[in-house]
Amino acid sequence: MPTNVVQIVVFAILTLMTLGGGLGVVSSRNLFHGALFLVLSFAGVVGYYVLLDAGFLAAVQLLIYIGAIAILILFAIMLSRGLMSQRQSQRNEQWWIALLVVVLTFVVLAVVLWQVDWPVASDQALASPSVAISQLGQELLGPYVIPFEVASVLLLVALVGAVILARETET
Amino acid sequence: MTLNQLLTLLLPEIVLTVAAFVVLGLDLIWRGDEVRGRWLPWVAFLGVLLTLVATIAVWPMAGVGGRPLALTVGQGFGGDAIPMMALDGLALFFKLFTVLVLLIVTLSAGEYVQTHTPFRGEFYALMLLAGLSIMLASAATNLVMIYLAIEFLSITSYVLTGYLRDDPRSTEAAIKYFIYGAGASAVMLYGFSLLYGATGTTDLAAIATALTAGSTTVRWLVFPATIMALAGLGFKIALVPFHQWSPDAYEGAPTPVTAFLSVGPKAAGFAVLMRLLLTALPGFQVDWVGVLAGVAIITMSLGNLVALRQTNVKRLLAYSSIAQAGYMLIGLAALAPLSESWTTGLNGLLLYLFAYLFTNLGAFAIVIAVENRTGSAQISDFAGLIRRAPFLAVAMFIFLLSLIGIPPTGGFLGKLFVFGAAIQQRMILLAVVGIINSVVSVYYYYAIIREMFFGQAGDAESIPVTPSLKLVVGVNAVMVLAIALYAEPFIRLATESVQMLAAKF
Numbered sequence: 033m034p035t036n037v038v039q040i041v042v043f044a045i046l047t048l049m050t051l052g053g054g055l056g057v058v059s060s061r062n063l064f065h066g067a068l069f070l071v072l073s074f075a076g077v078v079g080y081y082v083l084l085d086a087g088f089l090a091a092v093q094l095l096i097y098i099g100a101i102a103i104l105i106l107f108a109i110m111l112s113r114g115l116m117s118q119r120q121s122q123r124n125e126q127w128w129i130a131l132l133v134v135v136l137t138f139v140v141l142a143v144v145l146w147q148v149d150w151p152v153a154s155d156q157a158l159a160s161p162s163v164a165i166s167q168l169g170q171e172l173l174g175p176y177v178i179p180f181e182v183a184s185v186l187l188l189v190a191l192v193g194a195v196i197l198a199r200e201t202e203t
Numbered sequence: 204m205t206l207n208q209l210l211t212l213l214l215p216e217i218v219l220t221v222a223a224f225v226v227l228g229l230d231l232i233w234r235g236d237e238v239r240g241r242w243l244p245w246v247a248f249l250g251v252l253l254t255l256v257a258t259i260a261v262w263p264m265a266g267v268g269g270r271p272l273a274l275t276v277g278q279g280f281g282g283d284a285i286p287m288m289a290l291d292g293l294a295l296f297f298k299l300f301t302v303l304v305l306l307i308v309t310l311s312a313g314e315y316v317q318t319h320t321p322f323r324g325e326f327y328a329l330m331l332l333a334g335l336s337i338m339l340a341s342a343a344t345n346l347v348m349i350y351l352a353i354e355f356l357s358i359t360s361y362v363l364t365g366y367l368r369d370d371p372r373s374t375e376a377a378i379k380y381f382i383y384g385a386g387a388s389a390v391m392l393y394g395f396s397l398l399y400g401a402t403g404t405t406d407l408a409a410i411a412t413a414l415t416a417g418s419t420t421v422r423w424l425v426f427p428a429t430i431m432a433l434a435g436l437g438f439k440i441a442l443v444p445f446h447q448w449s450p451d452a453y454e455g456a457p458t459p460v461t462a463f464l465s466v467g468p469k470a471a472g473f474a475v476l477m478r479l480l481l482t483a484l485p486g487f488q489v490d491w492v493g494v495l496a497g498v499a500i501i502t503m504s505l506g507n508l509v510a511l512r513q514t515n516v517k518r519l520l521a522y523s524s525i526a527q528a529g530y531m532l533i534g535l536a537a538l539a540p541l542s543e544s545w546t547t548g549l550n551g552l553l554l555y556l557f558a559y560l561f562t563n564l565g566a567f568a569i570v571i572a573v574e575n576r577t578g579s580a581q582i583s584d585f586a587g588l589i590r591r592a593p594f595l596a597v598a599m600f601i602f603l604l605s606l607i608g609i610p611p612t613g614g615f616l617g618k619l620f621v622f623g624a625a626i627q628q629r630m631i632l633l634a635v636v637g638i639i640n641s642v643v644s645v646y647y648y649y650a651i652i653r654e655m656f657f658g659q660a661g662d663a664e665s666i667p668v669t670p671s672l673k674l675v676v677g678v679n680a681v682m683v684l685a686i687a688l689y690a691e692p693f694i695r696l697a698t699e700s701v702q703m704l705a706a707k708f
Contacts, residue, residue, distance in 0.1 A: 140427055144397065147423040151403055174277035175285035178213075179351050182339060185220060186355045189332050192227070193362030196322050 043083065050076030059122055064109050071102045088165050204275050204284075212264060212274055212290050214257040215298050216338055222250020223331035230324020240323060244313045247327035251305045251334075258298045265290050271703050273344065286406060288342040296553060296700035297341030297474050303560060304467050305334040311568040311675045312459035314575050319457060320366055330463065333359035337467050341474035344482065346395045346405040349475055353391070353439065356471055357384045360464060364456040376455025383448040384438060391435020397428040398483070407483040415486045425487045430494065432479060439472035440528050443502040453521035458574055461517055462567030465524045466560050469531075473552065477535060481549075481704045495536035496633055502529030503640040510647045516570055516580045519647060523606060524563065526644060530637055531555050534621040537628040548628070549701035551620030554693060558613025558686050562605040565679030568672055569599045576666045585651055587660030592668060596655045598680040603648045605683045608641050613686030616693075 053073025060066045074097040081090035172180050210217065226247050233239050265272060271291030275284035288294070309327060316326050333356060340352035361384065365377025399405055401421050402413035414421050437445040453461045480491055506526030513519035534552030570580050572595055577584045589596040605614030618641065625634040668676075686693050 144424050144427055148401060148420045149418040150400060151417065175275065176287070176347065177276050178274065178287045179345075179348050182348075182351055182355065185332070185335075186351070186358065189329065189355070189362075190358055192325055193329065193358065196325050196362060197365055197368065 039083070042079070046076045046079040046083070048076075049073065049079070061122065064106070067102065067105045067109055070105065071098055074098050074102060088168065206276070209274060209276060212261055212272070214261055215254050215302075216335060218257045219250065219254045219331055219335045219338070222247065222253065223328045223335070225250065226324055226331065227328040230328070240317050243324050243327055244309055244316070247309045247331060248306065250331060251302055251309060255299075255302045255306075258295065258302060261290065262295055265292065265295055271344075274342075285345070286408075287345045287348045288339070289344045290342065291703045292700035293474060293477065293704060294338075294342035296696065297470060298338050300470055300556070300560060301334045301337045301341075301467070304337075304463065304470075304564065305331060307561075307564045307568070307675055307679065308459055308463050310671045311462070311564070311571055313671055314669050315457065315459055315571050318575070322366070326363070326366065329359050329363055333363065333463065333467060337471040337474075340471040341478075343475070344407050344478065346399060346407070346410075349479070350388075350392060350395060353435065353471070353475065354388060356439070356468055357388060360384075360460075360468060363460040364452050364464070366457050366460065370455070372455035373457065374455075376452045380448050380452040383445075387435045387438035387445060390431050394428040394431025394435070397424050397431070407478060410483040411485060414484070422487070422490075425484060426490050429480075429484065429487070429491050433476070433494065433498070436472045436476045436479075437498065439468040440476070440532075441469065441525050442498050442528055442532065443505045443525065446502070446506075446525050449525060450518050450521040453524075454515060454517045458517065458567060458571045458580070461521075462564050462571070465520065465563050465567065469524070469528055470556055470560075473531065473535070473556065477549065477552075477701075477704060480535070481538075492536055495532055496630060499529050499532040499536055499633060500636050502526070502532065503637060504529075507640045507643045507647075510644070513647065514582055516582055516585065516651065519582070519651075520563070520566060520570070523644065523647070526640060527555075527559055527563075527606070529640075530618060530621055531559070533625050533630075533633050533637055537621070537624040537630050537633060539624060539628055547698075547701060548621065548624035549704065550694070550697040551617065551624050553697040553700055554620050554686075555614075555617030557693060557697065558605065558617045558683065561679045561682040561686070562602050562612070562614055565598065565676055565683065566602040566606070568675045568679065569595050569602070572668050572672050572676070573666060577662075582651055582654055583658070585654045586658030587663070588655040588658075588666075591660060591662075591664065592666040594673070595666065595668065595676065598676045599655060600652060601680045601683055603652055607645050607648050611684060611687040613683045613693075616687050616690055 050073050053069045053071075053076060056069030057066045057073065060069060074093065078090050078093045078098070081087075081093055226243060229246060230239060230243060233242075271289040271294075273284075273286035274288040274290065275286045278284055308330060312326070312330075316323050320326060336352050336355035336359060340349065340356060343349040343352050361377055361381045364380050365374050367373035395405075398410055401424050402410045402417070404410055404413060414425065433442075434445055438448075441449040449464075453464065456464060480488075484491065503526050506522050506524075506529060510519055510522035510526065513522060531552050534548045534550075534555060536548070538548035572592070573584055573588070574580050585599075588599070601612065605612035608614045608618040610616075618637070622634045622637050625631070625637070
């Protein structure tokens with residue numbers, strides 16, 4: 033919980049960025065604008081991580097989500113301009129069902145967040161940033177080495193799959 | 204656990220990974236379509252056989268004394284070991300299960316792959332790696348590992364579904380599968396994050412301890428988290444209401460892939476669901492049994508009712524497999540404490556899955572054989588099959604009997620066990636709905652039988668069947684009958700596999 037005023041103000045600005053960006057993504061009629069709103073939303077999340085003292089995570093979020101993924105999306109939109117440039121409505125006749133589901137989900141999650149006594153992390157977890165990063169590395173290659181290796185195989189599979197689905201056929 | 208021990212215990216997974224990469228490599232090295240087309244399926248087949256050997260080799264090392272053997276490396280910074288996977292009865296059962304699926308699918312895919320796609324080596328490599336992800340998912344005891352394995356399975360499945368790039372239906376199937384899948388995974392991940400947030404751990408057993416030891420307010424969270432996890436896993440199993448992708452994906456995907464999708468991901472979904480509910484949330488059984496029972500009822504009923512109107516065999520089998528998943532879910536909803544009784548619900552579920560594996564893959568092998576000749580898979584293509592390919596027609600008859608659940612077939616034994624569990628647990632409604640649905644299903648399965656035996660074939664030529672397809676169909680038909688007629692070892696396998704999970708009740 034942010035206790036002093038500065039924290040609350042910063043939190044409010046970040047929330048405005050994240051939620052406003054997200055709203056922009058789903059509501060803007062121009063795909064390119066939607067992608068730019070996505071960048072704004074990602075930037076808001078970076079701010080949250082900084083507020084939570086998770087510096088490394090913030091850097092990774094910045095590098096991967098804004099630096100790589102969002103830029104890639106923008107490239108993809110620009111390269112397929114012929115297909116993508118027409119403005120399309122983001123609404124169809126099922127919008128009210130979607131709204132109903134969204135509101136219900138929100139209510140359920142709000143009740144959960146309100147009712148549960150969330151455990152607070154011990155001081156141990158809040159080690160200084162440099163220690164935290166080296167611990168993260170050691171955990172990744174220690175207890176989490178099996179998922180780490182599986183992720184590497186998964187990336188290779190995704191690569192092979194992308195080649196198969198996108199490559200020009202020679203024959 | 205030392206690294207050597209760990210590598211020994213992971214031998215089946217390692218062998219399978221290496222086999223997939225060998226197939227991928229040979230596909231690049233070998234020149235000449237002829238050589239690759241003929242030998243690559245056999246290299247893949249050999250790789251899976253070696254995996255079977257490795258699975259048998261690690262079999263005796265599984266947990267002893269009623270405790271699963273946890274696979275850990277080093278320690279986390281809290282000083283405790285963090286288990287990622289377990290080697291217990293359930294994991295071994297699904298390793299064996301996966302190996303059987305892969306053996307059957309690689310054998311029956313040969314001619315279809317040869318004639319339908321230029322990317323043959325990659326097909327087998329991706330298939331083996333999809334199998335690897337099922338093995339990992341069914342052994343995973345940590346939320347991180349579970350999510351990774353399920354996502355691994357999803358990505359390989361998406362690629363395999365869209366494998367026929369020149370066929371718009373295949374591409375459409377892949378896109379639908381992908382979009383539904385991405386949504387379902389995201390919801391499941393959110394559910395996992397709630398569990399992690401409330402307990403501060405991703406290990407299933409530790410979650411159970413933290414949930415019961417912590418404040419009672421967590422009850423507010425368990426129910427939504429379970430529903431969210433069920434969305435992701437139900438998507439893999441194709442439970443209603445998470446099933447919409449499956450008829451389109453099954454129809455559009457290459458038929459060998461459809462065969463795989465109808466069995467492999469379902470098995471992975473059930474394995475993870477069993478572990479999640481019984482290891483992490485056993486104290487909240489009252490919360491999730493009702494949900495599972497409700498989902499089982501609508502899944503059975505909707506699957507069967509929509510199947511009545513299908514004219515395409517692949518679509519029909521898709522809806523039929525939705526209904527079959529509903530029957531299986533009864534086993535999990537009606538689970539009972541391990542006791543002297545003959546069914547715990549869980550062993551019924553595994554027995555049902557085992558029979559379903561041979562039944563459904565056998566039926567799809569026949570669809571592949573007919574499709575190789577006629578180019579499509581409408582029910583009318585099966586007309587007069589008894590004259591065009593008597594062997595296939597008789598085998599199909601056996602598989603359809605097993606899908607209906609008529610003795611003496613494995614499907615009957617599976618149904619007997621899950622319905623028996625429901626009756627034992629006084630869940631009479633579940634058993635009654637299951638039996639009514641089995642009766643309804645006779646109608647659409649009989650439509651295929653009628654065409655095969657009494658339909659007039661437009662084309663009277665006999666259907667040539669490759670030796671490997673013949674072998675697959677024959678072995679599957681024998682296994683379907685053997686599970687019912689020589690049931691004892693199969694029942695023991697299923698019962699022993701769930702012992703460690705069920706013992707906790």
